Amino acid sequence: MTDLAVASHGLTKRFGSQVAVDAVDLAVPRGAVFGFLGPNGSGKTTTIRMLLGLITPTAGGHELLGRAMPDRAADVLPRVGALVEGPGFHPYLSGRDNLRRVDAADRTAEGRTAEARIAAALDRVGLSAAAAKRYRTYSLGMKQRLAIAAALLVPRELLILDEPTNGLDPQGTREVRTLVAALAAEGSTVLLSTHLLAEVEQVCTHVGVMHRGKLVAQEPLGKLRADAAPMARVLTDQPGAAATVLRAMGLTEVTETAAEASGRLGAAAPEKVVAALVHDGVPVRGFTVQAPSLEDVFVQLTGRGFDVSS
Amino acid sequence: MSQVKIRRRVSSRFLASEVRLIAVRRRNQAGLAALAAVPVVIAIAMKVAAPDRTGRGQGGGPDFFSQILSNGFFVALAGIGVELTLFLPIAIAMLAGDAVAGEANQGTLRYLLTVPVGRIRLLAVKYAGIVMGAFLAPLVVATSGILAGLLLFGGGDVTTLSGTSISFGAGLLRLLGVCLYLGVCLTALGAVGLFLSTLTEQPMGATIALTMLTVASFVLGQIPQLDWLHPYLLTQHWQDFGELLRDPVSLSALQPGLLTAGAYIAVFLCAAWARFAGRDITS
Numbered sequence: 053m054t055d056l057a058v059a060s061h062g063l064t065k066r067f068g069s070q071v072a073v074d075a076v077d078l079a080v081p082r083g084a085v086f087g088f089l090g091p092n093g094s095g096k097t098t099t100i101r102m103l104l105g106l107i108t109p110t111a112g113g114h115e116l117l118g119r120a121m122p123d124r125a126a127d128v129l130p131r132v133g134a135l136v137e138g139p140g141f142h143p144y145l146s147g148r149d150n151l152r153r154v155d156a157a158d159r160t161a162e163g164r165t166a167e168a169r170i171a172a173a174l175d176r177v178g179l180s181a182a183a184a185k186r187y188r189t190y191s192l193g194m195k196q197r198l199a200i201a202a203a204l205l206v207p208r209e210l211l212i213l214d215e216p217t218n219g220l221d222p223q224g225t226r227e228v229r230t231l232v233a234a235l236a237a238e239g240s241t242v243l244l245s246t247h248l249l250a251e252v253e254q255v256c257t258h259v260g261v262m263h264r265g266k267l268v269a270q271e272p273l274g275k276l277r278a279d280a281a282p283m284a285r286v287l288t289d290q291p292g293a294a295a296t297v298l299r300a301m302g303l304t305e306v307t308e309t310a311a312e313a314s315g316r317l318g319a320a321a322p323e324k325v326v327a328a329l330v331h332d333g334v335p336v337r338g339f340t341v342q343a344p345s346l347e348d349v350f351v352q353l354t355g356r357g358f359d360v361s362s
Numbered sequence: 363m364s365q366v367k368i369r370r371r372v373s374s375r376f377l378a379s380e381v382r383l384i385a386v387r388r389r390n391q392a393g394l395a396a397l398a399a400v401p402v403v404i405a406i407a408m409k410v411a412a413p414d415r416t417g418r419g420q421g422g423g424p425d426f427f428s429q430i431l432s433n434g435f436f437v438a439l440a441g442i443g444v445e446l447t448l449f450l451p452i453a454i455a456m457l458a459g460d461a462v463a464g465e466a467n468q469g470t471l472r473y474l475l476t477v478p479v480g481r482i483r484l485l486a487v488k489y490a491g492i493v494m495g496a497f498l499a500p501l502v503v504a505t506s507g508i509l510a511g512l513l514l515f516g517g518g519d520v521t522t523l524s525g526t527s528i529s530f531g532a533g534l535l536r537l538l539g540v541c542l543y544l545g546v547c548l549t550a551l552g553a554v555g556l557f558l559s560t561l562t563e564q565p566m567g568a569t570i571a572l573t574m575l576t577v578a579s580f581v582l583g584q585i586p587q588l589d590w591l592h593p594y595l596l597t598q599h600w601q602d603f604g605e606l607l608r609d610p611v612s613l614s615a616l617q618p619g620l621l622t623a624g625a626y627i628a629v630f631l632c633a634a635w636a637r638f639a640g641r642d643i644t645s
C-alpha cells in the first residue's frame with residue numbers, strides 16, 4: 053500500500069475552452085494536514101470535485117487511500133469525509149434530521165448507533181443546542197458547522213475540506229483550526245483547501261499552491277519556506293548607495309525607502325553582502341535577514357500577488 | 363490508524379429517509395390535501411345544484427356525474443375523472459421534478475454522492491419515492507370521494523357502465539382496480555419526470571416541463587388528424603380506467619394502457635440512467 057492518502061496524476065479539467073485544472077499531480081502523505089492553497093478561481097474546488105468522483109477529469113487520474121478512483125469509490129468514499137463548496141442541506145429539515153438523512157444514505161453506517169453518532173458529531177462542532185432548529189434558520193457559520201458535522205458522522209481516514217472556515221466568525225475559525233488539529237492528532241489525513249494564507253501557516257504540515265489551475269508548488273511547509281529566498285534589509289542613511297550595492301551583489305526585487313534598502317537574497321551569502329556594503333562605504337546601522345512570509349513565497353512562485361485568478 | 367473494515371449492509375434506511383423527506387414537506391402535504399379536496403367540492407356542488415342538472419364527463423372519459431345523485435360511490439370516479447387531466451399529473455410532476463433537480467438545487471446531491479450513494483441506487487430510491495406517490499395520489503382522491511359521497515348521497519349497489527348491478531363492496535374493489543391502473547399510468551409519467559429532473563438543477567423547470575408535456579399529450583390525443591401519433595402518446599389510454607366499471611371486466615381492454623406505460627417506464631428510466639450515470643455534478 054502506498055503511503056499517500058491522495059495521489060493524482062496529470063489531473064485536468066476543461067470547461068469548454070477554459071482549463072480550470074491543469075495537469076495537477078497531488079501527493080498528500082498519510083497523516084499530513086495538507087493546505088491546498090490558492091486564490092479564488094484557481095481550481096481548488098474543481099480539483100476536489102474530481103477527487104471525489106463528482107466530475108470526470110478531462111485527462112489524468114487519481115487514487116484515494118491507495119485505491120483507484122472512481123472505480124473503487126464504493127470502498128474508498130465511506131472512509132473519506134468531505135465538505136465541497138459550502139454546505140448543502142434541506143432547508144425545511146432540522147440540522148439533526150439533515151444529519152439523519154446523510155447517515156441513512158450511508159450503507160456502511162450502522163443504523164443502531166446513528167443517534168449517538170449524530171449527537172457526538174453535533175457536539176463536536178458546537179451545534180447541539182441548535183440541532184432541532186430548521187436548517188433555513190441557521191446562520192452561514194452554523195450551516196458550515198453542520199457540513200463539518202456531516203463529514204464526522206463516522207471515523208474518517210481522510211477528510212477533504214473545501215474552505216471549511218468560510219463564513220465563520222474569528223471564534224468559529226479558531227474552533228475549526230483546533231478541530232482540524234485534533235482530527236489530525238487522531239490519525240486522519242486532512243486536505244484543507246483555503247484561500248487564506250494565515251490558515252495554512254497556522255494548521256498545515258504541508259502545502260500545495262494552486263495558481264490558475266496549476267499546482268505550482270507542493271512541499272512540507274517548512275521546506276517551502278526554507279527554499280524560498282529570504283529578504284535582506286539594510287538600515288542606513290544612504291539607501292540609494294545601499295541599493296546599488298545590493299543590486300551589484302545579485303539581489304533581486306531591490307527597493308529603497310528613506311531609511312532602508314531591501315532585496316531578496318539569491319545565491320548571495322548575507323555576510324558577503326555586509327562586507328560589500330562596508331567596503332563601499334555605506335554606513336550600515338542594521339542588517340536583518342527575514343524568512344519570507346507565505347505571501348512572499350506565493351508571490352515568488354507565481355510572480356504576482358495573491359488575488360483572484362482569471 | 364487501523365484500517366476501518368467496510369461492510370455494506372442491505373438496508374432500507376435510505377428509502378425510509380426518502381419517504382420521510384417527501385412526507386414531511388409542507389408542499390407535498392398541501393398538494394395531497396388539494397387532491398383530496400376536489401371530490402369534496404364536486405360532492406357539495408352536486409348536492410346544492412338543482413336535481414335535474416347534471417355535469418358532463420371530462421376529456422372524453424366516461425361520465426360519472428349523472429350517477430352521483432343516486433349513489434355517492436360515483437363521487438370518487440367523477441373526482442378521479444376530473445383530476446386525471448391536470449391535478450394528478452401536476453402532483454406527480456411536483457414529486458418527480460424535485461427528485462434529482464431538487465437535490466442538485468439545494469446542493470445535497472453532491473453530498474449524497476460522496477457518502478457515497480451509487481448513482482443507480484440514488485435513481486432507484488428517487489424513483490421508488492415517485493412510484494409510491496403515483497399510487498398514493500389516486501387512492502387519496504378515491505378515498506376522499508367515497509367518504510364525501512357516502513356522507514352526502516349515501517351508498518348502495520353500484521350500476522356498472524354495462525347496466526348491470528354489483529354490490530357496493532364489489533364496486534369498491536373495482537375502484538381499487540381503477541386506482542392501481544392509474545397508479546401504473548402515473549408511474550410512467552413519473553419516469554419521464556425523473557428523466558427531466560436529471561437534465562436540470564431547477565426542479566420547477568422539470569415540473570413545468572412535465573406538466574406541459576402531459577397537457578400537450580392530451581391535446582394531441584384529441585386531434586383526429588393525428589391518429590397515427592395517438593398510439594405513442596403516454597396519456598392516450600388513461601381514460602380506459604372506465605373499462606373496470608364494465609360487467610364483466612375485460613382486462614384485455616386495459617392492456618394497451620399498461621403496455622404503453624411499461625414502454626415509457628423502460629425507455630425513460632434508461633434515459634435517466636444514461637444521462638445521470640456519467641454526468642458532471644457541478645451543483
Ligand SMILES: Nc1ncnc2c1ncn2[C@@H]1O[C@H](COP(=O)(O)OP(=O)(O)O)[C@@H](O)[C@H]1O
Pocket residue numbers: 067070071072090091092093094095096097098099362644
Ligand atoms: N461548472 C463550471 N463551468 C464552467 N466553468 C467552471 C465551472 N466550475 C468552475 N469553473 C471555472 O473554473 C475555475 C476554477 O474554479 P474553482 O475550482 O471553483 O476555483 P476555486 O475553488 O479555487 O475558487 C474558475 O475560473 C471557474 O470559473
Ligand SMILES: [Mg+2]
Pocket residue numbers: 093096097098137214215
Ligand atoms: Mg472553491
